[in-house]
Structures are given as C-alpha cells and as structure tokens.
Amino acid sequence: MVYVLLLVALASLAAAVVLRHFLPLLRNHDLPKGSFGWPLIGETIGFLGAHPSNTTGGFLQDHIARYGTVFKSHLFGAPTVVSCDEELNHFVLHNEERLFQCNYPGPIRTILGDSSTLVVTGERHRQLRSMFLSLVASTGLKANYLASLDESARSVVASWRGLDTISFCEEARKFPYKVIMELVLGLSPDEPVARRILQEYQIFMKGVISFPITIPGTPFARAVKARKRISETMERFIEERKRNPSKQAVFLDVLLANKELSHEDKVGFLLDSLLAGHETTSVLLSILVYFLGKSPNIVEQLKKEHETIRSSKGKDEPLTADDYRKMEYTQRVISEGLRCGNIVKLVHRKALKDITYKGYVIPAGWKVLPILGAVHLDPSHHVEPEQFQPCRWEGLNQSAGKSFAPFGGGARLCPGSEIVKVEAAFFLHHLVLNYRWRMDDEDVPMLHQYVEFKKGLPIQLEPL
Ligand code: HEM
Numbered sequence: 001m002v003y004v005l006l007l008v009a010l011a012s013l014a015a016a017v018v019l020r021h022f023l024p025l026l027r028n029h030d031l032p033k034g035s036f037g038w039p040l041i042g043e044t045i046g047f048l049g050a051h052p053s054n055t056t057g058g059f060l061q062d063h064i065a066r067y068g069t070v071f072k073s074h075l076f077g078a079p080t081v082v083s084c085d086e087e088l089n090h091f092v093l094h095n096e097e098r099l100f101q102c103n104y105p106g107p108i109r110t111i112l113g114d115s116s117t118l119v120v121t122g123e124r125h126r127q128l129r130s131m132f133l134s135l136v137a138s139t140g141l142k143a144n145y146l147a148s149l150d151e152s153a154r155s156v157v158a159s160w161r162g163l164d165t166i167s168f169c170e171e172a173r174k175f176p177y178k179v180i181m182e183l184v185l186g187l188s189p190d191e192p193v194a195r196r197i198l199q200e201y202q203i204f205m206k207g208v209i210s211f212p213i214t215i216p217g218t219p220f221a222r223a224v225k226a227r228k229r230i231s232e233t234m235e236r237f238i239e240e241r242k243r244n245p246s247k248q249a250v251f252l253d254v255l256l257a258n259k260e261l262s263h264e265d266k267v268g269f270l271l272d273s274l275l276a277g278h279e280t281t282s283v284l285l286s287i288l289v290y291f292l293g294k295s296p297n298i299v300e301q302l303k304k305e306h307e308t309i310r311s312s313k314g315k316d317e318p319l320t321a322d323d324y325r326k327m328e329y330t331q332r333v334i335s336e337g338l339r340c341g342n343i344v345k346l347v348h349r350k351a352l353k354d355i356t357y358k359g360y361v362i363p364a365g366w367k368v369l370p371i372l373g374a375v376h377l378d379p380s381h382h383v384e385p386e387q388f389q390p391c392r393w394e395g396l397n398q399s400a401g402k403s404f405a406p407f408g409g410g411a412r413l414c415p416g417s418e419i420v421k422v423e424a425a426f427f428l429h430h431l432v433l434n435y436r437w438r439m440d441d442e443d444v445p446m447l448h449q450y451v452e453f454k455k456g457l458p459i460q461l462e463p464l
Pocket residue numbers: 102117118119129132272273276277278280281284343344347348406407408409411412413414415416417419420
C-alpha cells in the first residue's frame with residue numbers, strides 16, 4: 001500500500017513538473033520559434049555564459065541564427081520571450097505598467113532589497129523615481145557641482161603620481177564613490193562612516209556577481225548580510241543627521257523632508273544611489289581605459305580636444321559647463337564605450353496580458369527580456385559592431401534611441417545617465433592630459449551578468 005501511495009505521489013510530482021514546463025507550449029498561440037531546453041532549468045545556464053562585452057556571445061548568436069531576433073526560451077524558471085529586436089525592445093520599454101512590468105528574478109530582488117527603485121512597481125516606483133529625478137535636477141550642469149566633480153577627478157588622477165602600475169578597476173571605483181558620497185550624503189570618502197560603507201560594499205559586490213545561493217558563507221549570502229549592514233549604517237547616519245541638522249548635505253535634506261516616502265524607502269534610495277550610481281560608472285571608466293589603451297590614435301585626438309579646452313584656462317581652474325559642451329569628440333568616445341561595453345546587457349520584464357506583436361503572441365505572465373546589448377552589436381544597425389570606433393557617432397544623435405539604449409528607456413530610463421556622462425568626460429580630461437598608459441597583459445571586459453575584468457585591468461602609467 002505504501003509503495004502504491006509513493007508511486008502515485010511520484011507520478012503526480014512528475015506530472016506537475018511536466019505540465020508546468022510544457023503547458024505553455026500546448027496553448028494555441030503563435031509563439032515565437034525557439035526551444036524550452038531542459039525541464040526546470042530550461043536554457044538558463046547557456047544564456048548566462050560569459051563572453052567579451054563587445055560581442056553578442058555564443059548563446060545569442062546561435063539562437064538568432066536559428067530562430068531570428070525574437071525567440072522563446074525557458075529562463076530563470078519561467079517561459080520567456082527573448083528580444084534582440086530594436087523595435088520590440090522599444091515597444092516593451094515604452095509600455096511599462098500598461099502591457100509589461102518590471103520583473104527581476106528573486107535573487108536580484110533579494111540582494112537589492114524590497115525598496116530598490118529597480119524592483120518596485122506602481123505608485124511606489126513613481127515616488128522613488130521622482131527622488132532620483134530631483135537628485136539629477138539638483139546637479140544639472142551647476143557650477144558648484146561641476147567644480148567638485150572636477151576636484152574629485154583631479155585628485156584621483158593625481159594620487160597615481162610616482163606609481164608605475166595600477167590596478168585600474170580598483171582606482172576607477174574611487175572617483176564615482178567620492179562623487180556619490182559627497183553628492184548624496186555630504187560625506188568625504190575618508191570619514192569613518194564612508195570607509196565602513198565602502199568595506200561592506202566590496203563584500204556586497206562580490207555577491208552580486210556570484211552564484212545566487214543563500215547557504216551561509218557563500219559570497220551571495222555574505223552579500224545579503226553586507227547589504228543589511230550598509231542599510232543599518234545608513235539608518236544610523238540618517239538619525240545622526242536629524243539630530244545635527246546644521247551638518248546636513250543639501251540633497252539629504254530634500255530626501256528627509258519628503259513626506260511621501262517611508263523611512264525604509266529613504267534608506268532604500270540611499271542604497272540605490274550608492275549601488276546603481278557607483279559600480280556602473282566605474283565599470284564605464286574601466287571600459288573606456290581598456291578600449292582607448294588599444295587605440296593610440298583615438299587617444300591623440302581626445303588629447304587634442306582637452307588640450308584646446310585647457311589652453312583657454314588656468315592650470316588649476318575647474319572645468320565648467322561651457323568646457324563640457326566643447327567636449328564633442330569626448331562624447332563620441334563615451335557613447336562608443338557604452339555601446340561596446342554593454343554594462344547593462346538586458347532588462348527584466350513580464351507580460352501583463354496576452355500581447356500580439358508583429359504576428360506573434362507573447363502570453364500573459366511570460367517573462368520578456370529585451371537584450372539591449374544585442375541591438376548595440378547588430379551589424380544591421382552598427383557597421384563593424386565589435387570595433388571601437390568613436391567616429392561612427394559623427395553627426396548622429398547620441399541620446400538614447402531604438403538602436404542605442406545603454407540606459408534603457410521609457411518610464412524606467414536610467415535617471416543617472418547625464419550624471420555618468422559628465423563624470424566620464426571630466427575623468428578623461430584629467431587622465432589624457434596627465435598620462436599615457438599601456439596594458440601589458442590583456443584583460444578583456446567579460447560580460448557575465450555583469451561586466452568584469454578578471455585581473456582588475458592592470459595598466460602601466462607614463463606621466464606626461
Ligand atoms: C554607465 C552607467 C549606467 C548605466 C549603463 C545604467 C543603466 C541603467 C539601465 C539600463 C537602467 C534601466 C533598468 C530597467 O529598465 O529595468 C537603469 C536604471 C536605473 N539607474 Fe542606471 N545606469 C548607469 C548609471 C547610473 C547612475 C550614476 C545612477 C544614479 C545616480 C543610476 C541610477 C539608476 C536607477 C535608480 C535606476 C532605476 C530607474 C527606474 O526603475 O525608474 N544609474 N540604469
């Protein structure tokens with residue numbers, strides 16, 4: 001009798017697994033072509049395979065060749081439509097909350113926390129996002145902000161004096177960290193609380209790029225704990241600032257005075273600005289140094305632009321909004337870094353209802369993954385897409401569009417995009433005017449879920 005019951009239980013379990021996996025296929029829909037792969041894990045392992053960031057990677061290349069730029073698959077535990085098509089990507093991004101909704105996988109939500117702007121939806125998203133838009137408005141191209149940005153870039157570059165070799169990825173983190181700490185919390189990175197946050201943040205980042213299992217001791221589990229400690233430190237910091245209002249940073253004042261946001265959301269906002277604003281910018285700087293290091297002619301042209309700007313002002317005079325507007329070639333270099341770097345390869349959405357698009361159906365509840373990077377590397381949009389060629393942007397609109405969307409689009413377009421561009425431009429100014437650099441041992445930007453230089457991008461410096 002026990003055996004019969006056991007058999008029935010096993011058979012039911014098997015039926016449930018098979019149904020969950022294959023039921024979507026049985027529905028009478030014009031689904032895009034594609035394969036569901038293995039039961040449960042689907043094609044997730046192949047999809048997550050690492051590849052150089054300026055290539056599409058074997059998985060997507062193979063699937064696009066077999067099924068076209070839109071195909072079905074089974075990823076992150078759900079039936080999925082993968083889109084490498086600029087039109088569909090645009091359509092998905094611009095129909096947030098109407099037809100599609102942001103839907104990051106469980107491990108990403110665990111690590112970012114429930115109050116992250118990236119994962120919240122609906123009204124809460126609108127409120128948190130509007131805080132980011134006020135942060136951006138508080139900077140703009142205002143003289144004070146630009147002067148402090150200039151000072152931060154200058155001091156990081158100057159700190160390399162006397163060094164032959166540096167690990168660039170580590171150095172690249174210092175500049176955006178300094179900027180975001182000063183901008184949001186009004187803290188110098190040397191203050192004990194800022195140092196403590198940085199230590200925890202480093203543990204956190206190791207977890208973000210690790211395999212997501214919450215067994216104690218794994219990088220992922222340690223990262224979740226580190227995020228909690230950062231959050232507690234931020235909370236204590238907020239309390240301290242409330243007690244000593246005279247010391248408050250301007251933007252922190254705005255945040256604390258906001259009546260719509262809960263205390264938890266305010267802490268979430270501070271964490272987001274640190275996490276979203278810090279790592280992405282430092283990766284962009286590393287990508288630029290990597291591609292420029294391989295292109296001496298581009299560096300020469302860049303240097304000429306910055307020499308002209310500097311020649312019109314004193315040696316120590318800070319850069320201004322006018323100077324920034326003159327950095328036209330620099331902007332092309334940055335756009336090309338964003339295109340080849342693919343810092344955010346894809347975004348996660350789910351379909352809220354059955355959607356018919358160009359003849360195929362995306363069923364309600366399915367995951368939809370617009371792959372921003374695949375469009376950046378599509379030869380029908382960008383000639384010789386794997387080559388770093390800033391001149392391709394000459395005369396073109398470099399703001400986000402259908403075939404160039406490094407910052408996403410629509411209601412969730414990255415609010416930090418302008419901040420990043422100014423940071424990168426000022427950093428390049430001080431870098432090319434002070435150093436030549438060489439990469440002895442090539443350390444390629446690899447795209448896992450996240451761009452990583454395995455060896456930390458060691459470079460040899462030669463002062464000018
Ligand atoms: C090179 C640097 C950066 C890149 C490539 C980047 C890219 C992106 C992308 C693609 C998204 C859209 C995610 C989605 O649609 O699901 C996004 C969202 C976001 N980014 Fe950035 N980002 C960068 C820098 C920054 C900076 C400097 C900040 C903050 C100061 C920031 C804050 C955010 C926030 C808060 C969101 C969520 C927006 C929302 O859901 O409404 N990012 N970013």
